Each structure stands twice: as C-alpha cells, then as structure tokens.
Amino acid sequence: MEGHYMIYGGDTNERYHTHTSLVVGSRPQESPTKQFHYYAGPACAHQHKSRSRTTPAEEEDDSLKERQRENKVLELLIRSRRKALANYKARQETLLDENTKLREEIEGKEKEVHDEVKSLLRKYERFRGAVSTLTSKFETEKVLARKAYDEATAKVAKEVEALEKQGQALDNKLRERKTELSVLMSYKDKEYPVRAMKIAELQKQIQYLSTEYEAEINDLISITAIEKDKYYQESEERLHGIKETVTDNAIDSMHDSLKEMAMQNIVMRKEIEGHNGLLEELESTIQDLTQQVSQLRVDPKTSTRQVMFPHLFKETPKCTPDMDVVLDIPTQQWLPI
Structure with a gap:
C-alpha cells in the first residue's frame, strides 16, 4: 500500500x-x-x-x-x-538448485568432453602413427612398384623388339611364299596339265603290268613258301642231330657210376610221375567215397537203429513258432440210428 x-x-x-x-x-x-x-x-x-x-x-x-x-x-x-x-x-x-544442477551438468559435460578429447587425442596419435606407417609403406611400395615398372618396361621393350624381328622374318617368309605361290600358279596353269596326263598314263601302265605279272608273282610266292618249309625242316633235323651228338658225347665222357646214377634218376622220375598219378586217382576216389558215406548217413533206409527198432526211433517233425497247432483229440460220435 x-x-x-x-x-x-x-x-x-x-x-x-x-x-x-x-x-x-x-x-x-x-x-x-x-x-x-x-x-x-x-x-x-x-x-x-x-x-x-x-x-x-x-x-x-x-x-x-x-x-x-x-x-x-x-x-x-x-x-x-x-x-x-x-x-x-x-x-x-x-x-541455487538450478545452479547446482547446471554446475553438475557442466562438470559432467566437461568430464565427457575431457574423456572425448582424450579419446580423440589417442585416436589422433594412433591415426598419426598409422599415417606415418602407411606413408613409409607407400614409399616402399612406390619404390618397388617403380622398380617393377622399369623392369616390366624393359622386358616389354625387349619382347616388342623380338616381336618386331619375328614380324620382319614373317614378312620375308610371306614374300617368299607369295613368290612360290606365283610359281605354283604358273606351274598349275602351264606344266600341271602335261604332268597330270603323264601320271595318268603311268598309272594305266602300272595297272596293266600288275595284272600281267600277277600269276608269276603268285607262283613265286608259293615257291618261296615251299622252300621256307624245306629249309625249316632241314634246320630242325640238323638241330636234333646236333643235340643227339652232343648228348651222346656227354654220356660217353661221363663215368660209369654217373651214368648209372643218371639212369636211376630217370627211373625214379618215371616212378614218381606214376605215383603222383596214382595219388591223384586215390584222392578223387576218397572224395567220392566220402560223399557216398555222408549220403548214406542221411538216408533212413541205411540207418540200422531205425531198421531194427522203428518204434523207438520215430522221426517226428519239430514244432516251430510259425507252424499251426493241430489238436488230434479223439472225440465221441453218435451212432447212426
């Protein structure tokens, strides 16, 4: 107021x-x-x-x-x-409360900003180290790439030079082939027809001569075959005679005891061969007899027990789970009236 x-x-x-x-x-x-x-x-x-x-x-x-x-x-x-x-x-x-909150918020922001700045500084340090590493690596790779480029350039220059030489050689060959082609074309146009006619005449003469001398060729082939057989038989007989002569000479030069021993060996060899044949026959006979015995054991007609005591040794089929059961029970039946 x-x-x-x-x-x-x-x-x-x-x-x-x-x-x-x-x-x-x-x-x-x-x-x-x-x-x-x-x-x-x-x-x-x-x-x-x-x-x-x-x-x-x-x-x-x-x-x-x-x-x-x-x-x-x-x-x-x-x-x-x-x-x-x-x-x-x-x-x-x-x-005051707002100022306290603002101060705390500012302090928190400052801490966050400080941490972020520290993190950014660390990242910057790492980035700077990585940049320096990449720069050094790039320089090294650049030097190597330059060296490889120079080597490749020199190699390509040599290859190009070699290819140019090959191209020149191919050009020369091409000129030669063109010259040959022109010669062949002139030959085809001028000399080839005459040569072709001569070749046809020669082929006709060869065909005529081959039919004319075919019989003589067949006779010559048969004569050569007969002579080959004759010479083969003579060579076989001569070889057999040489073997007999050599064998007789070897036997004559041997001692009597050795001759007797050789004869005994021959006899023993013959006997062994005979015994081996007899042994094979006996083995086959034994196998046949074994089969017959096994068959007789199974055959009920040859079973002595079943023949002498048939009421004691009855053969009844055994029941299995998959068989049907049949009850054979005697039943009473009405008498027919």
Missing part, C-alpha cells in the same frame, strides 16, 4: 511531499501555525476538509490516530516486504 502526505504552511506556503514506499517511519514536523491536510492520492474519491486549529488534546488524538494509520501502513509494507523477501529466498533456493 502506498500513500502521499502533503503539508501546507501559513505565510510561506511550505509544502512537503513524501512517498511511503521510499521513506519508512519519517514524519513531518508540525507547526502550530500550519494546517495539516491528508491527501490519499489522485485515485481517492473522498472529499477532505481542512481542519482549523484545535486544542492540544485534540492534536494529540489526531497525531495518535495518524501514527496508528502509519503503523498499519508500515505493517502492511513489512508484510509485503517479508513476503517479497520469502519469494526472493525461494527464488534464491530455486536458482
């Missing part, structure tokens, strides 16, 4: 203007010759009358009332200021 106080003086018409919102507890000096007017402000619609000079008791009552009004105004001002102070304190606490 705000108010304005105005004081007017007698002769000098002194005026004091005070604002309660700026000066708290100030009170104008009263003079017995001055008139006191209360001015509530331009918004107040009440009519105020100036009071004439009164007695000291009345003045004290008026001053007491005025002081009470001022005290109320001051109390209202104090309440408003306390309320504003409480609002300011609440705002201060809110701002």
Whole structure:
C-alpha cells in the first residue's frame, strides 16, 4: 500500500511531499501555525476538509490516530516486504538448485568432453602413427612398384623388339611364299596339265603290268613258301642231330657210376610221375567215397537203429513258432440210428 502526505504552511506556503514506499517511519514536523491536510492520492474519491486549529488534546488524538494509520501502513509494507523477501529466498533456493544442477551438468559435460578429447587425442596419435606407417609403406611400395615398372618396361621393350624381328622374318617368309605361290600358279596353269596326263598314263601302265605279272608273282610266292618249309625242316633235323651228338658225347665222357646214377634218376622220375598219378586217382576216389558215406548217413533206409527198432526211433517233425497247432483229440460220435 502506498500513500502521499502533503503539508501546507501559513505565510510561506511550505509544502512537503513524501512517498511511503521510499521513506519508512519519517514524519513531518508540525507547526502550530500550519494546517495539516491528508491527501490519499489522485485515485481517492473522498472529499477532505481542512481542519482549523484545535486544542492540544485534540492534536494529540489526531497525531495518535495518524501514527496508528502509519503503523498499519508500515505493517502492511513489512508484510509485503517479508513476503517479497520469502519469494526472493525461494527464488534464491530455486536458482541455487538450478545452479547446482547446471554446475553438475557442466562438470559432467566437461568430464565427457575431457574423456572425448582424450579419446580423440589417442585416436589422433594412433591415426598419426598409422599415417606415418602407411606413408613409409607407400614409399616402399612406390619404390618397388617403380622398380617393377622399369623392369616390366624393359622386358616389354625387349619382347616388342623380338616381336618386331619375328614380324620382319614373317614378312620375308610371306614374300617368299607369295613368290612360290606365283610359281605354283604358273606351274598349275602351264606344266600341271602335261604332268597330270603323264601320271595318268603311268598309272594305266602300272595297272596293266600288275595284272600281267600277277600269276608269276603268285607262283613265286608259293615257291618261296615251299622252300621256307624245306629249309625249316632241314634246320630242325640238323638241330636234333646236333643235340643227339652232343648228348651222346656227354654220356660217353661221363663215368660209369654217373651214368648209372643218371639212369636211376630217370627211373625214379618215371616212378614218381606214376605215383603222383596214382595219388591223384586215390584222392578223387576218397572224395567220392566220402560223399557216398555222408549220403548214406542221411538216408533212413541205411540207418540200422531205425531198421531194427522203428518204434523207438520215430522221426517226428519239430514244432516251430510259425507252424499251426493241430489238436488230434479223439472225440465221441453218435451212432447212426
């Protein structure tokens, strides 16, 4: 609440203007010759009358009332200021909380930024090391590639030179072949027909002579075959005679005991061959007899036990799980009436 106080003086018409919102507890000096007017402000619609000079008791009552009004105004001002102070304190606490949160957030952001900067610095160090490694490797590979390029260029130049030489040689051969082709074409056009006619005549003569001398050739072939057989038989007889002569000479040169031993060996060899043949015949006979014996063991006609004691050695078929059961039980039947 705000108010304005105005004081007017007698002769000098002194005026004091005070604002309660700026000066708290100030009170104008009263003079017995001055008139006191209360001015509530331009918004107040009440009519105020100036009071004439009164007695000291009345003045004290008026001053007491005025002081009470001022005290109320001051109390209202104090309440408003306390309320504003409480609002300011609440705002201060809110701002302090916000500042604390902002400080913590800023510190967290600073820590994150610091960690990120450290990580970026590490990455930068690694990247710089990798770049230096790649640069050195690139330089090394560049030198090697340049060397390989130079070698390949020299090799290709040599190959191109060799190919050019081969091309020149092929061109020369091509010229020679063209010359030969022209010669052959002229030969084909001029000399070939004459030579072809001569070749045809010679082929006819060969065919005529081959049919004419075919009988003589066959006779000659048969004569040569007969002579070959004759010479083969003579060579065989001569070889056999040479073998007999050599054998007789060897036997004649041998000692009598050795001759007898040789004869005995021959006899023993013949006997061994005869015994081996006899042994094979006996083995085959034994196999046949073994088969016959096994057949006789199975045959019931040759079983002595079954022939002599047939009621004791009956052959009954054995039952197996897959066979059907047949019950042979005697049953009573009605007599026919």
